[in-house]
Amino acid sequence: MPRTPRPTIVLVGHGMVGQRFLEELASREVTERARVVVLCEEPRPAYDRVRLTSYFSGRTPEELSLVGEGFMERHGVELRLGDPAVAIDREARTVTSRAGLEIGYDVLVLATGSYPFVPPVPGSDSTGCFVYRTVEDMLAIEEYARGSRTGTVVGGGLLGLEAAGALSGLGLETHIVEFNPRLMALQVDDGGGAALRRTVEGMGLTVHTGVGGEEITAGPDGAVTAMTLSDGSAIATDLVVFSAGVRPRDELARGCGLEVGERGGITVDERCRTADAAVYAVGECARTVDGRVYGLVAPGYEMARVAAETIAGETGGSGGTEGTDGTGASFTGADTSTKLKLLGVDVASFGDALGKAEGCLDVVYSDSRAGVYKKLVVASDGTLLGGVLVGDAEAYGTLRPLTGSVPPVAPERLVLPAGAGAPVALGPSALPDDAMVCGCHNVTKGAVRAAVTDHACTTVPEVKKCTKAGTGCGSCVKVLTRLVEDELEASGVTVDKGLCGCFAHTRGELYEIVRTRRLSTFAELLDGHGREEARGGEGCEVCKPAVASIIASLAPALGASGYVLDGEQAALQDTNDHHLANIQRNGSYSVVPRVPGGEITPEKLIVIGEVARDFGLYTKITGGQRIDLFGARVDQLPAIWARLVAAGFESGHAYGKALRTVKSCVGQTWCRYGVQDSVRMAIDLELRYRGLRAPHKLKGAVSGCQRECAEARGKDFGVIATANGWNLYVGGNGGATPRHADLLAKDLSDAELVRLIDRFLMFYIRTADRLERTAAWLERIEGGLDHVRDVVVHDSLGLCAELEALMAGHVANYRDEWAETLGDPERLRRFVSFVNAPGAPDPSVRFVAEREQVRPDLTLLSGPDIPVRTLKALEGSAAR
Amino acid sequence: MTTATTDATTDASGEVRPAGTRVEVRAEGGWAAVCALSDLVPGRGVAALLPDGGQIAVFRDRAGRTYALGNRDPFTGAYVLSRGLLGSAGGRAFVASPLLKQRFDLTTGRCLDDDAVSVPVYAVRTR
Numbered sequence A: 001m002p003r004t005p006r007p008t009i010v011l012v013g014h015g016m017v018g019q020r021f022l023e024e025l026a027s028r029e030v031t032e033r034a035r036v037v038v039l040c041e042e043p044r045p046a047y048d049r050v051r052l053t054s055y056f057s058g059r060t061p062e063e064l065s066l067v068g069e070g071f072m073e074r075h076g077v078e079l080r081l082g083d084p085a086v087a088i089d090r091e092a093r094t095v096t097s098r099a100g101l102e103i104g105y106d107v108l109v110l111a112t113g114s115y116p117f118v119p120p121v122p123g124s125d126s127t128g129c130f131v132y133r134t135v136e137d138m139l140a141i142e143e144y145a146r147g148s149r150t151g152t153v154v155g156g157g158l159l160g161l162e163a164a165g166a167l168s169g170l171g172l173e174t175h176i177v178e179f180n181p182r183l184m185a186l187q188v189d190d191g192g193g194a195a196l197r198r199t200v201e202g203m204g205l206t207v208h209t210g211v212g213g214e215e216i217t218a219g220p221d222g223a224v225t226a227m228t229l230s231d232g233s234a235i236a237t238d239l240v241v242f243s244a245g246v247r248p249r250d251e252l253a254r255g256c257g258l259e260v261g262e263r264g265g266i267t268v269d270e271r272c273r274t275a276d277a278a279v280y281a282v283g284e285c286a287r288t289v290d291g292r293v294y295g296l297v298a299p300g301y302e303m304a305r306v307a308a309e310t311i312a313g314e315t316g317g318s319g320g321t322e323g324t325d326g327t328g329a330s331f332t333g334a335d336t337s338t339k340l341k342l343l344g345v346d347v348a349s350f351g352d353a354l355g356k357a358e359g360c361l362d363v364v365y366s367d368s369r370a371g372v373y374k375k376l377v378v379a380s381d382g383t384l385l386g387g388v389l390v391g392d393a394e395a396y397g398t399l400r401p402l403t404g405s406v407p408p409v410a411p412e413r414l415v416l417p418a419g420a421g422a423p424v425a426l427g428p429s430a431l432p433d434d435a436m437v438c439g440c441h442n443v444t445k446g447a448v449r450a451a452v453t454d455h456a457c458t459t460v461p462e463v464k465k466c467t468k469a470g471t472g473c474g475s476c477v478k479v480l481t482r483l484v485e486d487e488l489e490a491s492g493v494t495v496d497k498g499l500c501g502c503f504a505h506t507r508g509e510l511y512e513i514v515r516t517r518r519l520s521t522f523a524e525l526l527d528g529h530g531r532e533e534a535r536g537g538e539g540c541e542v543c544k545p546a547v548a549s550i551i552a553s554l555a556p557a558l559g560a561s562g563y564v565l566d567g568e569q570a571a572l573q574d575t576n577d578h579h580l581a582n583i584q585r586n587g588s589y590s591v592v593p594r595v596p597g598g599e600i601t602p603e604k605l606i607v608i609g610e611v612a613r614d615f616g617l618y619t620k621i622t623g624g625q626r627i628d629l630f631g632a633r634v635d636q637l638p639a640i641w642a643r644l645v646a647a648g649f650e651s652g653h654a655y656g657k658a659l660r661t662v663k664s665c666v667g668q669t670w671c672r673y674g675v676q677d678s679v680r681m682a683i684d685l686e687l688r689y690r691g692l693r694a695p696h697k698l699k700g701a702v703s704g705c706q707r708e709c710a711e712a713r714g715k716d717f718g719v720i721a722t723a724n725g726w727n728l729y730v731g732g733n734g735g736a737t738p739r740h741a742d743l744l745a746k747d748l749s750d751a752e753l754v755r756l757i758d759r760f761l762m763f764y765i766r767t768a769d770r771l772e773r774t775a776a777w778l779e780r781i782e783g784g785l786d787h788v789r790d791v792v793v794h795d796s797l798g799l800c801a802e803l804e805a806l807m808a809g810h811v812a813n814y815r816d817e818w819a820e821t822l823g824d825p826e827r828l829r830r831f832v833s834f835v836n837a838p839g840a841p842d843p844s845v846r847f848v849a850e851r852e853q854v855r856p857d858l859t860l861l862s863g864p865d866i867p868v869r870t871l872k873a874l875e876g877s878a879a880r
Numbered sequence B: 001m002t003t004a005t006t007d008a009t010t011d012a013s014g015e016v017r018p019a020g021t022r023v024e025v026r027a028e029g030g031w032a033a034v035c036a037l038s039d040l041v042p043g044r045g046v047a048a049l050l051p052d053g054g055q056i057a058v059f060r061d062r063a064g065r066t067y068a069l070g071n072r073d074p075f076t077g078a079y080v081l082s083r084g085l086l087g088s089a090g091g092r093a094f095v096a097s098p099l100l101k102q103r104f105d106l107t108t109g110r111c112l113d114d115d116a117v118s119v120p121v122y123a124v125r126t127r
């Protein structure tokens, strides 16, 4: 028996705040001194409820987990899944669980969260009625939606909109019923609500405001068929989700005589402690000293910290000095500013968003056509009190921290869209030190600066690790990055622009070294030009592929092998290049034969179909006008490609930072508007640049007239036909940051067009950073488009002959990588599942059927082999 | 050529080893032969099956040292670590998962990007 018995801390509720509380205990080493028992009602450990909806976009419940692998074991926390607390005896200091366990406690912490409020509508218990709170709810909704056509969400607040987005994403015709006269009534005003409504309706959802659900009608089988509204109208619906607000789960507290607020919530003091000194409440179930119940996670995290700090102090740990008042930790209220992306619309509100303060004034910018609404609330002395941003919340990061102060520029300038009037460069430098930069983790600008100046952080990831800023919802990362860079530069630190830990040079500089010194191996480059400490080492996953790409694009000039997997190059390439195929989430690969310009004969289509059928591959038409075959095991790749190559196909380089596709529209040959043969030009260009290695992937397109059906201006090089020839556009991009390509030159002949593209691509390859597409490169390089035009059109640097020669070398040396690989037994040796059992297929790569094809069997991936972390959770989820 | 089946292999270190050198991994109390040293390309890995059906990833670095880890990428559940790229940081060799690029120390199995995660490590020898 130990001389001092270990105190027992019992946590009821393992949600977001509960888990944070455990982490706060662990970081104060309380878990080493105390026995910690957690009663968790749900069948799985804490997960990211805030991102719950991402389940519908493919995130698995396991990916949402908030519990680090081995956390419970390492800290000796006893987690009882699926075993909620049912009673508390404060006299005896015991908690009883549903399974009948009676646990004595020294400290009891309630983190029971909220339950969704279901309004007392007759029929609300019919089959097909759901709430939106847990993973189990998501699974049930998903299952039921399969057999449904229409869904209705009761409640047009934050969560209601999120639920509606999910239903609509599941393919249901979706209605939103909101009792208030506008959507998101708590956060935005009438103008914001109207902008939001227009956008939501524009997405095909039906919005009913100012009405409530009166009754739910069910069919003879007990399943929902319709909902009657308070204005007498009715909606035919198969599924209903209630999202009409939440109520604190304070039933345990009531049951043992603890005080709760009038509208619910366990009453606590600024230490998050109830009137019983041994009992705490944190998170959504607590009613804090300001008389409020917070329905957001950030205030809950703050409460978890305060409670842990206080408990650490009491159990005589590192958390604070002895006694109840030894520490300064307290929770007296929190900011409820939020920025969200609901249904793809940015919505932010901060401070006194609804303008409740006496005598306050509004500054409003509204553009209903664009679905943008912005309002700032200011006091008569100019102090910014709060605001609402709908449709464009870009300014949130700078405005929220300015709340409570007089902004350095006139408020109207802050809400005008970029481009209207003089631009406002209200960078983070304008913020005061106590401005809150990261709301999720309560990190001020001062703390970020201190991370750089006092804690010697020199990169954004380091600052994130040090301060936690930016690791929550992520909405502050942009501002954070600028702050860190400003601070580094201000403190005289030259920001390290090196490629990685191995090289102090940028990619462009390395390209010059390789070119001028004629180096053809990575080893020479690393050992001769790497950072001192990296020489003789291994390199890393960042510089190896980047250098491999440089060597590949210069290969003809260096006299190096053009085959990207020869010699040492084999060790430098990412798995995709290494296997000449794209790795997929279950370790299988995809196969993409080149289909130049998107033109394909019936015979070739048949071959693709036959190959896919014979190897059981999933086929899909890609966004790049070709066909992707998914689900090949690594050991099947050679046999698949042997068939394709025999039929006249070649590698599509979908795996490489190389030319992908040159899309075309059907053009003059068939289309009544076409003025040039866009298909032929696209094929010519695709064949010319196939296999060209670059800092990032390259895409092109050719349209037969200005209608632009090939979307050429979304490509790295886009060609649009004119009556006199071709217009060349460069620097376009789709993806996350779309950019329309800029016109480089007009009315070019075929030969002029090709020559300009040759020069443009080679100049880009020479000077761009690693993974910098032409769009970002054009924005970054000094002088921008004008400079590039000077270099490649007017030859201002005298480089053009060299650039053209490099491209000519590439074209002359191009060979199909797959044909070359198949012809060489040595090169084929890498395509085995296991080195010691080459014939054995990898048993972990398995598929299940879906829509008459295959898809990866993901249960297998998250299945039986997962170590420690979620064993218990898996029992829960495997049962379904 | 690095995947040579010729008589001998030259390490990046310049050391010449007889082609017969075998790589063995400690599993279930004994040493299991996995492959010939010449099957390992410096800077890359291969997957191998253990007698019990388990999968390991065996690597060889530029200096000729060999390592073995569990082949399963704990972040995705896929058995793919053998297909990651090797690198070194602060003198320690690591492999970066080919899927989401988290790095694992080749000697300890610890994830360098998330303290809470690690993969099993196996003893390796060449003889």
Ligand code: SRM
Binding pocket: A582, A583, A584, A590, A591, A592, A620, A621, A622, A623, A624, A625, A626, A627, A628, A654, A660, A661, A697, A699, A714, A715, A732, A733, A734, A735, A736, A737, A773
């Ligand atoms: C298969 C395909 C989707 C589809 O089913 O249609 C696809 C699939 C992938 N895309 Fe894509 N993209 C595909 C067309 C596109 C398009 C449309 C287009 O090309 O016209 C775009 C927008 C245009 C653009 O690139 O600007 C596109 C923008 C991206 C991006 C964002 C690029 C950016 O600069 O922002 C990425 C991420 C990246 O490359 O860093 C990406 C990355 C990927 C990767 C490589 C992600 C990965 O690493 O696993 C996917 C792998 C494919 C595979 O395993 O075979 N994919 N991707 C399309 C293949 C086209 C082809 O035939 O080669």
Ligand SMILES: Cc1cc2nc3c(=O)[nH]c(=O)nc-3n(C[C@H](O)[C@H](O)[C@H](O)COP(=O)(O)OP(=O)(O)OC[C@H]3O[C@@H](n4cnc5c(N)ncnc54)[C@H](O)[C@@H]3O)c2cc1C
Binding pocket: A012, A013, A014, A015, A016, A017, A018, A039, A040, A041, A042, A049, A050, A051, A052, A053, A083, A084, A085, A086, A111, A112, A113, A114, A132, A133, A134, A159, A162, A249, A252, A282, A283, A284, A285, A294, A295, A296, A297, A298, A300, A340
């Ligand atoms: C879809 C959705 C989106 C959201 N988006 C945001 C957002 O963008 N930003 C934001 O700040 N907040 C958001 N929230 C709110 C946020 O999730 C909550 O504020 C947060 O989860 C509160 O944490 P908690 O630990 O107090 O409660 P919970 O996370 O709800 O955890 C409480 C846990 O206690 C368990 N429990 C209850 N009673 C017992 C008992 N007797 N015994 C044992 N266990 C019990 C419950 O089962 C639950 O697992 C969102 C919520 C949802 C549902």
Ligand code: SF4
Binding pocket: A665, A666, A667, A668, A671, A672, A673, A674, A675, A678, A703, A704, A705, A706, A707, A708, A709, A710
């Ligand atoms: S871009 Fe012009 S030529 Fe091409 S398909 Fe469209 S309308 Fe026809």
Ligand code: FES
Binding pocket: A437, A438, A439, A440, A441, A469, A470, A471, A472, A473, A474, A475, A476, A477
């Ligand atoms: S504000 Fe959410 S991570 Fe910083």
